[in-house]
Amino acid sequence: MGMLVDAVKTFNEIKxxxxxxxxxxxxxxxxxGTRITICYIAPITDNNLLNDSVxxxxxxxxxxxxxxxxxxxxxxxxxxxxxxEHNTIDSAIQKLLTGQTLILVNESDKILSCDTEKIxxxxxxxxxxxxxxxxxxxGFTESxxxxxxxxxxxxxxxxxxxxxxxxxxxxxxxxxxxxxDSVVDKAVVKQITKKLKAINxxxxxxxxxxxxxxxxKPHSLFKQVGDTEKPDILVAKMLEGRVGIIVDGSPIVLTxxxxxxxxxxxxxxYYSQPIRVTFVRILRFVGVVLAVLLPGIYVALEKYHYKxxxxxxxxxxxxxxxxxxxxxxLEILFVVLLFEILYEANLRMPxxxxxxxSIVGALILGETAVNAGLVSPPAVMIVALSGITFYIIxxxxxxxxxxxxxxxxxxxCLGLYGVLLFCVFVLSYLSSFDxxxxxxxxxxxxxxxxxxxxxxxxxxxxxMKKRPKSIANNHKNMNRRGKNED
Amino acid sequence: xxxxYKQLSVLVFMSFIxxxxxxxxxxxxxxxxxxxxxxxxxxxxVDAIYVFxxxxxMKKCDEKNILEFMNKCLGPVLTRVFLLVYIIKYALxxxxxxxxxxxxxxxxxxxxxxxLVFILPLMALIGFMTYKGIRNxxxxxxxxxxxxxIGCLYIAFQxxxxxxxxxxxxxxxxxxxxxxxxxxxxxxxxxSASFMMLLFGKVDFSSEKKWTMIRYLIFxxxxxxxxxxxxxxxxxNISATHNFCLSDISQFSSQESSINELSWLIVALWVVAQAVxxxxxxxxxxxxxxxxxxIKNNSVPIIIVMAYILIWSLVGENTIGLERLxxxxxxxIITILAQYVxxxxxxxxxxxQNRKRNAGMKKxxxxxxxxxxxxxxxxxxxGGEK
Numbered sequence: 001m002g003m004l005v006d007a008v009k010t011f012n013e014i015k016x017x018x019x020x021x022x023x024x025x026x027x028x029x030x031x032x033g034t035r036i037t038i039c040y041i042a043p044i045t046d047n048n049l050l051n052d053s054v055x056x057x058x059x060x061x062x063x064x065x066x067x068x069x070x071x072x073x074x075x076x077x078x079x080x081x082x083x084x085e086h087n088t089i090d091s092a093i094q095k096l097l098t099g100q101t102l103i104l105v106n107e108s109d110k111i112l113s114c115d116t117e118k119i120x121x122x123x124x125x126x127x128x129x130x131x132x133x134x135x136x137x138x139g140f141t142e143s144x145x146x147x148x149x150x151x152x153x154x155x156x157x158x159x160x161x162x163x164x165x166x167x168x169x170x171x172x173x174x175x176x177x178x179x180x181d182s183v184v185d186k187a188v189v190k191q192i193t194k195k196l197k198a199i200n201x202x203x204x205x206x207x208x209x210x211x212x213x214x215x216x217k218p219h220s221l222f223k224q225v226g227d228t229e230k231p232d233i234l235v236a237k238m239l240e241g242r243v244g245i246i247v248d249g250s251p252i253v254l255t256x257x258x259x260x261x262x263x264x265x266x267x268x269x270y271y272s273q274p275i276r277v278t279f280v281r282i283l284r285f286v287g288v289v290l291a292v293l294l295p296g297i298y299v300a301l302e303k304y305h306y307k308x309x310x311x312x313x314x315x316x317x318x319x320x321x322x323x324x325x326x327x328x329x330l331e332i333l334f335v336v337l338l339f340e341i342l343y344e345a346n347l348r349m350p351x352x353x354x355x356x357x358s359i360v361g362a363l364i365l366g367e368t369a370v371n372a373g374l375v376s377p378p379a380v381m382i383v384a385l386s387g388i389t390f391y392i393i394x395x396x397x398x399x400x401x402x403x404x405x406x407x408x409x410x411x412x413c414l415g416l417y418g419v420l421l422f423c424v425f426v427l428s429y430l431s432s433f434d435x436x437x438x439x440x441x442x443x444x445x446x447x448x449x450x451x452x453x454x455x456x457x458x459x460x461x462x463x464m465k466k467r468p469k470s471i472a473n474n475h476k477n478m479n480r481r482g483k484n485e486d
Numbered sequence: 487x488x489x490x491y492k493q494l495s496v497l498v499f500m501s502f503i504x505x506x507x508x509x510x511x512x513x514x515x516x517x518x519x520x521x522x523x524x525x526x527x528x529x530x531x532v533d534a535i536y537v538f539x540x541x542x543x544m545k546k547c548d549e550k551n552i553l554e555f556m557n558k559c560l561g562p563v564l565t566r567v568f569l570l571v572y573i574i575k576y577a578l579x580x581x582x583x584x585x586x587x588x589x590x591x592x593x594x595x596x597x598x599x600x601x602l603v604f605i606l607p608l609m610a611l612i613g614f615m616t617y618k619g620i621r622n623x624x625x626x627x628x629x630x631x632x633x634x635x636i637g638c639l640y641i642a643f644q645x646x647x648x649x650x651x652x653x654x655x656x657x658x659x660x661x662x663x664x665x666x667x668x669x670x671x672x673x674x675x676x677x678s679a680s681f682m683m684l685l686f687g688k689v690d691f692s693s694e695k696k697w698t699m700i701r702y703l704i705f706x707x708x709x710x711x712x713x714x715x716x717x718x719x720x721x722x723n724i725s726a727t728h729n730f731c732l733s734d735i736s737q738f739s740s741q742e743s744s745i746n747e748l749s750w751l752i753v754a755l756w757v758v759a760q761a762v763x764x765x766x767x768x769x770x771x772x773x774x775x776x777x778x779x780x781i782k783n784n785s786v787p788i789i790i791v792m793a794y795i796l797i798w799s800l801v802g803e804n805t806i807g808l809e810r811l812x813x814x815x816x817x818x819i820i821t822i823l824a825q826y827v828x829x830x831x832x833x834x835x836x837x838x839q840n841r842k843r844n845a846g847m848k849k850x851x852x853x854x855x856x857x858x859x860x861x862x863x864x865x866x867x868x869g870g871e872k
Binding site: 304305308413414415416417418420421423424425427428429431432439441444445446447 | 490492493591595596603604607608610611614615618621622623625626628629630750754757758761762
């Protein structure tokens with residue numbers, strides 16, 4: 001601005017810039033003979049806060065200012081925590097759009113803004129995707145401020161860093177990059193920040209909008225960015241050297257670097273008995289293999305290698321598959337597709353239809369198909385088993401279901417030999433991944449001895465003295481505990 | 487794209503056992519009969535000694551690739567001659583593994599099998615792994631290693647009680663000559679450490695643990711010897727007719743009437759191990775081609791290797807052809823050169839080069855001392871050492 005301007009004119013200019021938006025409100029006030037225009041956007045402004053921190057102090061002030069009105073208002077009158085001076089209309093508008101109130105003082109070259117943002121947020125609840133039996137139940141909400149507060153509540157360290165930035169040309173969404181300064185690998189933070197700053201899109205409505213920009217292989221089937229809805233998990237991940245990315249409007253916080261083992265671990269694991277956790281983790285590994293390969297192996301065995309099957313089992317299968325009009329491949333494919341359709345419908349359907357859907361889908365449809373001789377009971381059982389084991393690791397279910405389909409097709413075309421080569425190919429493909437300087441399959445490959453304590457075997461927290469080497473972190477500061485305790 | 491010391495140890499371990507557990511035991515039996523285990527034992531121990539020789543050379547020549555090092559030591563002409571030897575050596579090994587794998591798969595998995603169905607997916611996998619490089623192959627080997635070991639031990643111990651120890655006596659009934667003949671004839675099945683020559687400057691020794699490699703080598707030799715003990719103990723004088731040691735042993739299991747259940751899983755695992763080994767040797771062949779013909783990118787040598795595998799699969803339709811190529815004195819001489827002669831020549835070359843460099847340095851130091859007599863000689867480093 002640089003020159004003295006009329007408050008009403010400035011307000012009109014703001015109004016024009018906002019295309020006469022109806023929710024832009026204003027109020028004229030006389031402050032010791034100086035005309036002041038207060039403007040705000042009604043839906044995102046907290047009326048009580050506006051009244052308490054701006055209007056009431058202004059209208060009830062008794063002492064005539066000796067300094068400039070703008071300075072006096074800023075220093076002595078307004079009781080808001082954050083009061084900022086702006087020299088340009090554009091920067092003031094940016095604040096206005098976040099829920100702040102602008103104070104336009106007549107004959108002044110500055111605009112004041114003060115924080116009157118109305119935060120509408122649902123209450124903190126347990127996230128549906130990370131239900132735990134033991135452990136904290138707080139989940140993130142859609143407000144970045146609340147989410148940061150949930151983290152700060154757990155972290156009382158000067159090492160905790162929050163880097164705020166805005167992404168989205170139109171939405172100007174607030175994004176926070178959070179990490180522990182002494183733990184994180186600075187090169188990783190730099191790489192992430194650079195990628196985030198380079199994003200040029202109209203809007204960011206959820207944290208997943210950023211995923212494809214952060215992935216090192218954007219077209220890959222496999223998940224490359226971690227996510228969590230729980231502050232305790234985020235802090236635990238940051239303590240290992242990861243970086244968190246919080247997006248305003250999303251309850252899901254992204255974490256990087258991401259390695260596959262993360263999805264096989266659960267926050268519950270760290271609050272339960274290690275022996276039980278070890279057993280459960282081995283079950284999860286077996287579950288993944290069953291989920292992806294079982295239908296493919298079944299098709300291969302039935303089509304090419306029935307001599308492998310024990311005789312009693314072979315006789316049972318032959319009896320049940322007699323008269324089925326489809327080949328083993330088509331039969332399994334039919335059941336898998338049916339399962340996928342049911343799953344998709346169940347997911348999108350209103351909750352009160354869910355139960356009915358399950359009964360119709362699982363019981364009536366499944367049983368009728370078997371009774372009608374369209375599919376055999378072993379096929380239904382195999383797909384059901386595979387389908388259930390998917391949800392041992394729900395966050396990987398989407399990509400595993402694609403892998404399962406590929407395995408079925410390969411099993412039908414090439415038999416067990418093809419399925420084996422497919423397994424080696426997947427392992428080889430995943431081995432070639434590096435997520436922000438961290439090997440995707442670590443600590444299995446490359447084998448990292450230190451990290452075996454929290455792999456398929458979980459040792460006690462007191463035995464895990466060092467930070468994982470699988471994650472790129474500040475290796476100079478490896479000890480989780482002080483020297484005296486070691 | 488460096489691999490670490492542990493991964494190198496795993497690769498050496500896998501290459502030590504991979505070629506030994508299928509056709510070799512039956513082939514050895516033709517010449518050396520019940521003393522075949524000794525032939526394998528001696529040659530594996532020699533290979534193990536060479537592993538340490540090459541390792542020492544690798545450590546001393548860290549941060550150099552084979553071409554730079556050979557060029558420096560031997561000059562460009564001899565370097566290319568040596569590299570050609572490696573190309574032939576790996577071409578033989580690749581042919582042997584791919585054909586062996588095909589027979590193994592056909593024999594154990596299918597009643598009817600189209601070779602194209604076998605070779606095309608295999609080529610796609612090998613091409614991908616070779617393209618991704620040695621680190622990728624090492625990582626996959628690292629993951630399957632434990633399963634392979636457990637599987638082999640399971641198969642061996644399952645049939646252990648069926649093996650007859652009297653099959654091993656009398657010992658040396660025809661003297662040592664058949665053993666020497668057998669060793670020479672089948673030399674191309676050994677020489678497992680020479681692939682390391684092509685990993686110069688690509689191994690990270692920072693995480694080295696003194697006993698890692700020794701442990702892996704001892705375990706590989708013991709594992710192969712256990713399998714041979716069971717194999718010869720079971721099949722005795724009909725050993726030569728059993729082409730697939732691993733799967734044939736499991737068929738003879740004392741606990742199972744036919745090959746099924748868990749044994750199948752292990753046979754399947756062996757297919758995986760062989761595929762990974764094929765990728766390793768294809769990578770070595772690709773590297774040797776790349777260096778010999780000074781090709782900058784990886785794609786062309788990979789295409790050449792893949793074409794070679796495809797052509798081999800086309801022409802090498804029967805086992806007789808493969809045996810003729812693989813068990814000739816030619817193949818043995820190539821192995822002697824690649825595995826036993828070239829590393830020694832390079833080692834001598836390194837020592838001579840180092841001496842020459844040290845002599846030059848000493849001369850320089852002397853001239854410095856002449857000019858500045860106050861210089862402390864003990865603080866001057868020569869050739870990386872004080």
